[in-house]
Amino acid sequence: MQFPGAKRWLLIGIALAILASYFAPQFNPYYLGVVIDVGIAIILATSLNLINGHTGQFSLGHAGFMAVGGYFSAWVSLNIGETATAFWYFPLSLIAGGLVAAVVGLLVGIPSLRLRGDYLAIVTLGFGEIIRVVAQNTEAVGAASGLKGIPELTNLGWTFGFAAITIYAISALVNSTYGRAFIAVHDDEIAAESNGVDTTRTKVTAFVTGAFFAGIAGGLYAHHKQFLSPTGFDWVKSIDIVVIVILGGMGRTVGVIAAAILLTLMPEVLRDFSEYRMIIYSLLIILLMLLRPAGLFSLIPTRRKSS
């Protein structure tokens, strides 16, 4: 996916977001909250798209990375005292959360990415569960009762600023010479390897980058909801993100962003049907895989070689 004048779009996006955040107090707080949710979903979906879509590795543990980043930056905010009110503090704490998530991603990725699709799915699923169990048993982050009283630092500007950076960074990465390796691994791992692509390294790079941005999204989420509980990061949350990526079309940046917006707004509109939400999601997954494996928004059916 080529972005014409991608850098310009990035700057415009960030400028708009910062401008909007100045007017934020005048908006209805409920709508403002939903819009921030959309921004966070875009970051999560775009970063997962790098792993699941562009690189073709199926990760089911994205909520785990989100939890790592969220808990870390929230914990820092709660323990740092006065400094938390400084302007420069918040982006730094988000990036710190992202870096911790990236380190965890590296630790999980190196052993598991030597494996093929289905193993990876289970290992990442298991990893997400381990994170949840650890969070549930760690007193420093509130154990099972959760982490309360996180300062509300997330606003439109930071959310969409980071969303724009995520989209830009990941598109730039995938479209770079180096990024061709992701697509090569996705299309045919054996062929990629015989052409000199270090497949494990490529997969780990995708995984770590995805984890980093998921960690940032986690930090935004923590300072938006002001409350973190381990059950909020169980594998249903991971599935939510996976559904967005599948619906948008794996490896299609614009489609995934559209799906992130759609699937975040839909439950808000259809509150009365919330008990059917997951049933609809699962049916959507099956039907899309059977009928439109390239995503809801794909106009031209693309055929990709089976691995």
Added chain:
Amino acid sequence: MDFLQQTINGLGLGAIYALIALGYTMVYGVLRFINFAHSDVLMLGAFTAFYIAPKIEKMFGNQSVLGCIMVFVIAAALCACIGMTIERLAYRPLRNRPKLTVLITAIGVSLLIEYTAQNEKVIGASPQPFPQLLPEHAFQIGQKLIISSNDILTVAVTIVLLVAMWFIVQKTRVGTAMRAVSYNQQAALLMGVPVNRIISFTFGLGSALAAIAGILYSIRAPGIEPLMGVQPGLRAFVAAVLGGIGNLPGAVLGGVLLGLLETFAGGIPGLSNYRDAIAFAILILILLFKPAGLLGRSTVEKV
């Protein structure tokens, strides 16, 4: 004595894991993918037993051996049909698609069953007590050692089923066909093996085992609910990988080992909170050091 007691408890749990793991491993053998919906078939098996047990009791008398066998047979037969239906509707149309597509579909099927069952109009999310199928005895040996009749039942049923499985796979015509399909699907097809029917049969067999494992699991569990299959399912999967996926004796070995490890870990005070994480820690360790599993052979991918 405490050590022996834990070993007995662990063996009972491990036997159940072994039964579930067999289903994973057989399906992996013929189709090379992980049937995520397997753990939900287990749950459906438990609920089938839950609903039919009162009716069976009326026919065969309260907690009779014959009634218990009938419950097992009906649940296994029904789940075999469910398993084959899932394969026919969701997996067969995707037979020649990328593996990732099939994997995602399997996760979708699993979620669909779980969340449909959790809906208040279908089964409901709250746990319900499982009916007692047989009168329970506890045999005391020595001072502290207690063996529950449920543990004996579990291990006995498992051994009978394992022998039956070994016989089906090694000695019968359909078992030979199963091995042929798992060895090389294309060649099996050329040799006149009805591949679709064999895959269907494999799903049926695996699902029947899952149903029986589900009932055995429910007898020990405090209550049954739509998500009850997830945890034993994941552990059984780990067991299958531990033993070497695609390898039937490996699945049994892995299941028993995992059951023992989990029970022992649960007995250590500091570790008991982390019980859920242990299986996955083991999984990551095996994948790091012996990806082919304990009994599996490492394969080289051919182009």
